[in-house]
Amino acid sequence: MDVLSHLGEGFAHAFSPLHLLLALGGCVLGSLVGVLPGLGPATTVALLLPLTSVVDPVGALVLFAGIYYGGMYGGSTTAILLNVPGETASVPTTLEGHPMARAGRGGAALATAAIGSFVAGTLSTLGVTFAGPAFSSIAEHIQPAEYFAILVLAFATVTAVVADAPVRGLCSLFLGLAIGLVGIDSLTGQARYTFGVPELFDGIALVAIAVGLFAIAEALYTAARLRRAPDPEPLPLRGRIGMTRQDWRRSWKPWLRGTALGMPIGALPAGGAEIPTFLSYNLERRLTKHPEQFGKGAIEGVAGPEAANNAAFSGVLVPLLTLGIPTSATASMLLIAFQMYNVQPGPQLFETQPTLVWTLIASLYIGNVVLLLLNLPLIPLWVKLLKIDRPLLTAGILVFATLGVYALAQNPFDLAVALAFGVLGFLLRRTGYPLAPLVLGAVLGPMTETQFRRALTLAEGDWTVFVTRPVSAAILALAALALIGPMLVRRRGPSARAQAEDSAPTHPVNAP
């Protein structure tokens, strides 16, 4: 079996002492930062992106895989004990997990989240192992027109999912795409939107954008609501961390169902983690034998969504690795990490960088085990972490944010850019414009333009190529449906509207 031998090689690389250490470090670092309130996985990865300048590509991606998963595990702790979802996908966890913690069952909630994440993470990594190469060989045959259509579909679904007002989401998206235009056009060498500033010729540094939009904007937002909002008090953890027999009996099916929902939806180039998580929550609510507990701390409502969330997170790697399309803010950060090494994920990645890809996948398995072993015993420590003085915490975040951005090019210009994006992110968040489409637009803009122009070149300048090729037309129609559908449903009538709202997530902090 080809896949297995590749995977074996990946494990051989991943088991080198350095990479094991990096995987461990990534997991600890990821959970540590992920636990901190206000820091979701996207911000966690954004803050730690500068580490790419320190380690080799394979090592860095092993590290980031750890951070990626660690941020997720850590996020569930914050959701359960603080009632703060680090990102949209952990909203269901707060709905059931926090009431459980209030009822003194926080230990069981944390355990089912951690073990469920492990089960889902491992199963879905297995999925990535086999689906990745398969997708990759399909992706090789995708023509520019279809590629462009797929990108449009990814934009449309991300915008539709995160925004309760798609028009505002679209505004963010187009602004992000415009930001991606800044710099020298790669095909003609023409400078665009650089205003003669040489620092802008290479485009705006994506790390500066990410750190600004997430970390600095978060600090400004904290400052703005300073006296209005008291520090969140983490619930004391009563009882032991672990599950009773009954908890196990009620958890294992939701774990598997969550995985079954999360992995395939995450793997679509239009998925993301929000939809499967909310689907899983609704599914468990429907299937449960204890409907009276829902909303008051039903363990199924933690087990299912957490599993779906983690499974989707691994699923998201499929379009990321095979098409170079991230479908969540966190995946965008991973794409930036790839690009910092001049590695462009895409159909060729599995052939040109087999060591990198397979070591990454192997380290996902390792990361899941490490996190399971690490997370449960360390929960008391995380709880202590939640009690850190908020002003010191924010100050520390800003120190690391500025350090990371400065370290990029050792130039204060990037810091100024990050600061500007901090202000932009703060203002957008205050006025209800989602940030995820903006980040996605800025990250994917250049690739979208390349595919767009290639398609037109192949069609000899015929602009109708996108709608006359059947596959491209179908994908674009889907994209339009994803955007317009929810609007129509909302307009229809009260009951349809409420149902749409049912699945429309709130926007928590970092992956709005």
Added chain:
Amino acid sequence: MSDQSPLDRSPQDRSPHGRVPQDRTAQDRAAQGRTAQGRTAQGRTAQGRTAQDRTAQDRTAQDRTAQDRTAQDRSPQDRTAQDRTPHDRTAHDRVPHGGIPHGPVAHAPAAGRPLAPRVAALAFLAAGVTILALAFAIPTPALAEGTDVGPRAFPLLIGAGLTITAAINAVQCFRGSDPAHDEQAREEARVTEWRPVALLLVTLAGYVLMLEFLGYWQTTAVLFAAVARILGSRRSGRDLLVGLALALATYLLFDQLLGIHLPPGYLRWDL
């Protein structure tokens, strides 16, 4: 002055806009009171809208989702604040903080509707028009390779896209067809304090300007202490020490060990 006065009520609250009557009551109540109860009432109406197979248990979860969305609550602290009982919040409201007026006065502009959404919508429209205009100014090289559409086509597309969506958005904002959005903006306006934000920005800008001149660990220690103070820490001596330790540790790690150059400063207080 008071939100309770019908004059102050936002126009869209009175206009039908496809809302059922009892909906509007809840909407108004939430707009007026902004108390936890008000918000819950709204949540419950959103609930009532489904009028389907909701069980009583669902409602709690549902309410919270609706609440969260209404308050556009993303900040951890605020979430807790919301989670508290109405009593807590009221007590909180009663205490004026730092003499900054809030409550009804602070957030009730003449039109009775928050300005922020409309300003943001216009800013997006302006950005769209600017991007579009600048796209027209991009020179297309005479020697375009093959049949490439050139560097101008995609920017034109993006500029046009932004202009069109921003225009639709602006029309919606000025019509007030999204009351929830206005309510979010009102809530933001109510809780926002600009002074710490401005101070934080000045501090960060100062840091960016002084970093290379004064040196990494020196400025970073000050940054840490200053940010902590702005955000309400009152133990500046301790903060400065923590900041210094953190700055020196990162300096040693990055500059000395990892070889990522960090500015030592022109004053050369080398380690």
